[in-house]
Amino acid sequence: MSEIVTAGILVIGDEILSGRTKDKNIGFIAEYLTNIGIDLKEVRVVSDDEPDIIAALDALRHRYTYVFTTGGIGPTHDDITADSVAKAFGVGIDHHPEVVARFRERWSEQDLNEARLRMARIPDGAELIQSATILAPGFKIGNVIVMAGVPSIMQAMMDIVAPKLKSGVRMLSDTVRANAREGDIGSPLRAIAAAHPDTIIGSYPFMDEEQKPNTNLVVRSRDPEKLAAAMAAVKDMLAGLNITR
Amino acid sequence: MSEIVTAGILVIGDEILSGRTKDKNIGFIAEYLTNIGIDLKEVRVVSDDEPDIIAALDALRHRYTYVFTTGGIGPTHDDITADSVAKAFGVGIDHHPEVVARFRERWSEQDLNEARLRMARIPDGAELIQSATILAPGFKIGNVIVMAGVPSIMQAMMDIVAPKLKSGVRMLSDTVRANAREGDIGSPLRAIAAAHPDTIIGSYPFMDEEQKPNTNLVVRSRDPEKLAAAMAAVKDMLAGLNITR
Incomplete structure (x- = not known):
């Protein structure tokens, strides 16, 4: 498996x-x-x-x-x-x-x-x-x-x-809405991605319902604990952001 | 050109x-x-x-x-x-x-x-x-x-x-609705495609507004005369069909 x-x-x-x-x-x-x-x-x-x-x-x-x-x-x-x-x-x-x-x-x-x-x-x-x-x-x-x-x-x-078909260990995925522009979180997000090598972290910009640039952050991993750890780091980072949109 | x-x-x-x-x-x-x-x-x-x-x-x-x-x-x-x-x-x-x-x-x-x-x-x-x-x-x-x-x-x-960008001679295209199922026109259409080598003839099935299987036939060519000749052959073929849908 x-x-x-x-x-x-x-x-x-x-x-x-x-x-x-x-x-x-x-x-x-x-x-x-x-x-x-x-x-x-x-x-x-x-x-x-x-x-x-x-x-x-x-x-x-x-x-x-x-x-x-x-x-x-x-x-x-x-x-x-x-x-x-x-x-x-x-x-x-x-x-x-x-x-x-x-x-x-x-x-x-x-x-x-x-x-x-x-x-x-x-x-x-x-x-x-x-x-x-x-x-x-x-x-x-x-x-x-x-x-x-x-x-x-x-x-x-x-x-x-x-x-x-044979299937492998399923890739798990979790998404958080950043309420920030991609450019405001790119640097800390890169550090988190580097610190969590068995996860894949994606950043996807979109225009939100207030017509403001917003970003979905998606963490993927086959290991639920590693996924949870990376997502916790992402959420900590977002909570500490000091930005105005 | x-x-x-x-x-x-x-x-x-x-x-x-x-x-x-x-x-x-x-x-x-x-x-x-x-x-x-x-x-x-x-x-x-x-x-x-x-x-x-x-x-x-x-x-x-x-x-x-x-x-x-x-x-x-x-x-x-x-x-x-x-x-x-x-x-x-x-x-x-x-x-x-x-x-x-x-x-x-x-x-x-x-x-x-x-x-x-x-x-x-x-x-x-x-x-x-x-x-x-x-x-x-x-x-x-x-x-x-x-x-x-x-x-x-x-x-x-x-x-x-x-x-x-440089662009070439534009590919021209003409479409006719066959009012026939693909399987009813496949053989004559193959003969027309073989007889018109400088054209590309595509056959695309769809469900029409009466929920009957229908087919769009698309003739493409860079040469307008060859396109017209192939399309005329397709339309002649369709007019001569003796099928019930």
């Missing part, structure tokens, strides 16, 4: 890079992973281009415990994620009999055309991520979890796959 | 990877770049970690015409973007006299502490990105544009830096 479990996200899609579609998956997966004790370390967004997908996938899958991909598993010509993943792993890809059987239950012979059958193409050896409400399945191969780009479907897939 | 100008985005910040903050900058910059004729090719998100920042920056800046970074230029210990950029370029970094002079106009001697002075640290040779309303400046060094993480400030910085 003391292992640190890490992850990368690979978002695949021209529509994100053109700005036509605003990604909502990164934030969702990031929060989800934090809650189940997996450290998200890196995100990449690439276009619907096979060499780019393979290069990013290889970089991430060799570096992190898990890689989550979103997008590119639909029925059209620009959906090339499954083929790219198969190439990255050096395995074959074919229509998965179980998926084809489910498609035949759902669609008539006429509707189950070549395009829809593409959604049944799964790399050899992959494990399906599916449910009664998910039409085109995702899959897990090695440490790579391949999911849909449509947020509601991706979220359903996360719920299916999450219980199968 | 026939040059293709490309870009990468590097988002820097633990708070994005933990899911605490939901990024709004990628979508904004993506759309902005499309509108000024710059092709966004890749996005990366990394933590507040100097080796990770430098590695991602080096990968992106050698590959694309421009790199836009967001985050990590505030006054606290976790703001390490400027120092990381200086190291990546192998140049020194020091308090920029022009920025310090502006800070002295704004803050009293007591308020202009070490933390705030950190925001005046600019890599040698960088050009400032600033205005009367921007407190801590961004900067441009080589092909790297360093901006704030707070969306409103980042957006102001984009407006300042954009006129100085």
Whole structure:
């Protein structure tokens, strides 16, 4: 249980890079992973281009415990994620009999055309991520979890796959509102961060309800005692501030 | 004017990877770049970690015409973007006299502490990105544009830096609503995409106002005639569809 479990996200899609579609998956997966004790370390967004997908996938899958991909598993010509993943792993890809059987239950012979059958193409050896409400399945191969780009479907897939993942010691987090501007607390905060090496202290400015610059201070640690000690030091520092805002 | 100008985005910040903050900058910059004729090719998100920042920056800046970074230029210990950029370029970094002079106009001697002075640290040779309303400046060094993480400030910085960038032939785009499910048009759409190689055809499913699965088809090209020809083929295909939804 003391292992640190890490992850990368690979978002695949021209529509994100053109700005036509605003990604909502990164934030969702990031929060989800934090809650189940997996450290998200890196995100990449690439276009619907096979060499780019393979290069990013290889970089991430060799570096992190898990890689989550979103997008590119639909029925059209620009959906090339499954083929790219198969190439990255050096395995074959074919229509998965179980998926084809489910498609035949759902669609008539006429509707189950070549395009829809593409959604049944799964790399050899992959494990399906599916449910009664998910039409085109995702899959897990090695440490790579391949999911849909449509947020509601991706979220359903996360719920299916999450219980199968190993998770590490959860990163704990505590937040205090400084009622001070970042610039007024930067120097003492740096000293506290240096004195509490097993914690991560973040400083996030925001405009408060009085339209004054304010700051949230977030202390994170896997060790509850170290977190509490660092947070106590932060609160002592804030209590001793002599500033006017 | 026939040059293709490309870009990468590097988002820097633990708070994005933990899911605490939901990024709004990628979508904004993506759309902005499309509108000024710059092709966004890749996005990366990394933590507040100097080796990770430098590695991602080096990968992106050698590959694309421009790199836009967001985050990590505030006054606290976790703001390490400027120092990381200086190291990546192998140049020194020091308090920029022009920025310090502006800070002295704004803050009293007591308020202009070490933390705030950190925001005046600019890599040698960088050009400032600033205005009367921007407190801590961004900067441009080589092909790297360093901006704030707070969306409103980042957006102001984009407006300042954009006129100085070279832009290529703008990618044109046209969209048609298919009134069909993706799976019903995947095969003919693939044939059209193959027959129109200087265009990019994207297929984006959505639930329409009648809660039926529907699809937007987007044709993109730098050549208006080729775009029009491909879009005409798409519309002919849609008009000839014999499907019930």
